[in-house]
Amino acid sequence: MAEHPLVPRQIERTVRERLAAFRVVVLHGARQTGKTTLARLFGDDGSYVSLDDQAQRNASVEDPRSFIEIRSRPVIIDEVQRGGDALVREIKIAVDADPAPGAFLLTGSANFLTVPHLSESLAGRASFVDLGPLSETERERTDGLLAELLSGNAHRGRTGGAVESTRLEDRILAGRQIADHTPREYAVRVARGGYPALTDMSERLRSIWFDDYIRAVVARDVRELTGARKIDDLPRLLEAAAARTASELVVEDLRRDLGFGSRDTTADYLAHLRMLYLVRTLPGWAASAVTRARRRPKIYLADTGLAASLLSLGSEELLDPAERMRGPLLETFVVNELAKQSSFSDEPVALSHFRSTDGRREIDVIAEAADGRVFGFEVKAGRSVNSRHYRNLAWMRDTIGAEFALGIVLYTGDISYRLADRIVALPISALWSR
Structure with missing residues (x-):
């Protein structure tokens, strides 16, 4: 099967706007909707890590502070919910110490605010953006x-x-x-x-x-x-x-x-x-x-x-x-x-x-x-x-x-x-x- 050309996501402009204004942006949506592909577009000047990788996930759970501190900004963490509450708390500590916008882009295949084991909501620090499956406007390159x-x-x-x-x-x-x-x-x-x-x-x-x-x-x-x-x-x-x-x-x-x-x-x-x-x-x-x-x-x-x-x-x-x-x-x-x-x-x-x-x-x-x-x-x-x-x-x-x-x-x-x-x-x- 021939590779299908990448369809630009209209939410990209929203994510860029939010990263310029908020310390943390959380991009969440169902699996296989394109979150990883979109998130990688923002990784040229920072660091990208996926917690679907077992070794990275283990590191984030065992020593979340070091996991955060060693990475250049912006830090892009794919499937952040897999790192658990301790990782999210360390992100909160990091952005409280340095409130510059655009420090973290987090993605998740579950609604960040409803995951049972995540008690930290990053209230006042994060903006939340939903990415759904492709819209017909995205397929047709129109505004809608x-x-x-x-x-x-x-x-x-x-x-x-x-x-x-x-x-x-x-x-x-x-x-x-x-x-x-x-x-x-x-x-x-x-x-x-x-x-x-x-x-x-x-x-x-x-x-x-x-x-x-x-x-x-x-x-x-x-x-x-x-x-x-x-x-x-x-x-x-x-x-x-x-x-x-x-x-x-x-x-x-x-x-x-x-x-x-x-x-x-x-x-x-x-x-x-x-x-x-x-x-x-x-x-x-x-x-x-x-x-x-x-x-x-x-x-x-x-x-x-x-x-x-x-x-x-x-x-x-x-x-x-x-x-x-x-x-x-x-x-x-x-x-x-x-x-x-x-x-x-x-x-x-x-x-x-x-x-x-x-x-x-x-x-x-x-x-x-x-x-x-x-x-x-x-x-x-x-x-x-x-x-x-x-x-x-x-x-x-x-x-x-x-x-x-x-x-x-x-x-x-x-x-x-x-x-x-x-x-x-x-x-x-x-x-x-x-």
Whole structure:
């Protein structure tokens, strides 16, 4: 297999910016997302060490102070969680003694702030950056729809908000011609997912890769990081999560269906999967104008390729309108893409979902900008859009008023057009292409 060219990661600019301002930057994300490759870009003037190397790991555990002191800055430590709490405390001591920015770049395949055996958080000293699998914007070398939305005029309050939103609506539609992406291309992207190693791999080989990946993560990382011994049920839980991707998270339902002993055990196992960036949750959204909202989160597999493999679905199956998981996996694909774009966005944005307490009104994704603007997204697997598909967006627009900047129905058709005031239909490919 020919070597695939290195895809530039958009988070690189964020990491460089944070290193110039913070003493420590922690880059964390799932295994095989490209953290090591990215971290090595910063090692020309410093020192790089991986704690996946047993000898280096032993040295970091046995004498963490010397391990830190002998290295030139910046010190890049790959898989830092394997060095344990003592190593992190020595890093804290070192940066307190010399507060110059950019001293340490730490990477980890687990969420640094949730690893059970790490009690030191480096609060006030570190900035945390998430690196997910490849985004479609990175594959296509574009900025992405979220950046385009957030780059609009800042929210101007109730007087001018609707006017600014209308201008945004026009700008989003301007210049967008008929998209050239087909349902088959979407199915291929969903089934492939974003792990860099799988870019040119066949579906059969991807399935083998994912089987080995899950086995390695469960056998090594979960046992090592949590001390858990009974972890054989974790792959079953991950498969159950894949079957429920894009649905509300009800821990008791998972416990009952899997036959786990207690709700606490099930919740702990889910926490392990989140810690390793295998699943993500989207919180429920509500605002002062929308008080009757459920706050239960939705659960998503953090990569659609992983989800499809767990469910034994390839691109051909995902083309079938009768396939039950076609819609949920497409929604998961969109949520993951928006989450990746938000991770390297210049403007802070919070992602959530909305469901009313009576269950009658749902909106797949809410993106809320720091200035108060709200963007609503609905994801549809069909090739056409009708009024049923955007009625909840229209309801939210009318309910919250000027804060509602734009509602977007993303679908597998090929035309971008206006549906109603501040509501547009866009092909899913608009997430990453003009």
